[in-house]
Amino acid sequence: MSNSNSQNHASAQSNKLEIAIGREIRAFRKKMDLTISELAKLAGLSAGMLSKIENGNASPSLATLQSLSGALNIPVTAFFRKYEEDRDASFVRAGEGLIIERRGTRAGHQYQLLGHSVGKSISVEPYMITLTEESEVFPLFQHPGMEFLYMLEGKMVYMHGDKSYSLSPGDSLFFDADAPHGPEELRELPIRFLSVIVSPRFSD
Structure with missing residues (x-):
């Protein structure tokens, strides 16, 4: 009941x-x-x-x-x-984030939106990203604001601008999202990392 x-x-x-x-x-x-x-x-x-x-x-x-x-x-x-507006927090249970289809995503690439900001001046979008299949070509993302990545599982090489970073569990990367960025090489699957995108909210 x-x-x-x-x-x-x-x-x-x-x-x-x-x-x-x-x-x-x-x-x-x-x-x-x-x-x-x-x-x-x-x-x-x-x-x-x-x-x-x-x-x-x-x-x-x-x-x-x-x-x-x-x-x-x-x-x-x-x-x-x-x-x-009348909520103080966004609570998402494990595995219950909203699944988002981002442009360029493919099978084996899952983006879960874990919440959304309530603030008036900035937009904050936290994602749990899971990569479970090998791929030779990856989409490059480019958008306003800053992005923070925190590796939870697996190993990968992540590209930002003209530099590449080897990421393992516990590693983090904080960067200007205006420059092209995205996974460059998947070294150990499955890969799971937290991505938090912070950008100015469009004014009314």
């Missing part, structure tokens, strides 16, 4: 989040003077799906939220802003 109540509570919380995200998307869309059809086209969605998302009747995937954030030129975390 308690399990059922727990599931109902989780469902209610999920719906509350969907409604909050939908309201934020609608607010940003209206701020840019876009119709549902116009924004849907920019984000590669159907107008019907976007309407459901805005009304809190559909749960958007993180990939969909990334498409919408790109179309609206805002960070993904902006969609969670109102939902987080």
Whole structure:
């Protein structure tokens, strides 16, 4: 019985989040003077799906939220802003982070978003990144702000700008994320590391 109540509570919380995200998307869309059809086209969605998302009747995937954030030129975390306003902390149990599909990701590369900042001036995005398959070509990332990596498991060579760093468990790397960066060589799988991205939040 308690399990059922727990599931109902989780469902209610999920719906509350969907409604909050939908309201934020609608607010940003209206701020840019876009119709549902116009924004849907920019984000590669159907107008019907976007309407459901805005009304809190559909749960958007993180990939969909990334498409919408790109179309609206805002960070993904902006969609969670109102939902987080009355919350002091983001608590994520082991293995329950939101799975994100980042551009250039492939099988064996998993990004889990572990929370999002509530602050007004900066955006903080902590990710748990797991690499389980060998690959010869890696995507290079480049974005505003700073990034902090902390190795938990495995070994890899990580590139930042024109330098390469050999990382083992316990090693960390803090760098300017404006320069191209990403894994260069996977030396010991599986690889697991924490990545925290800090960047200026777009002003309203």
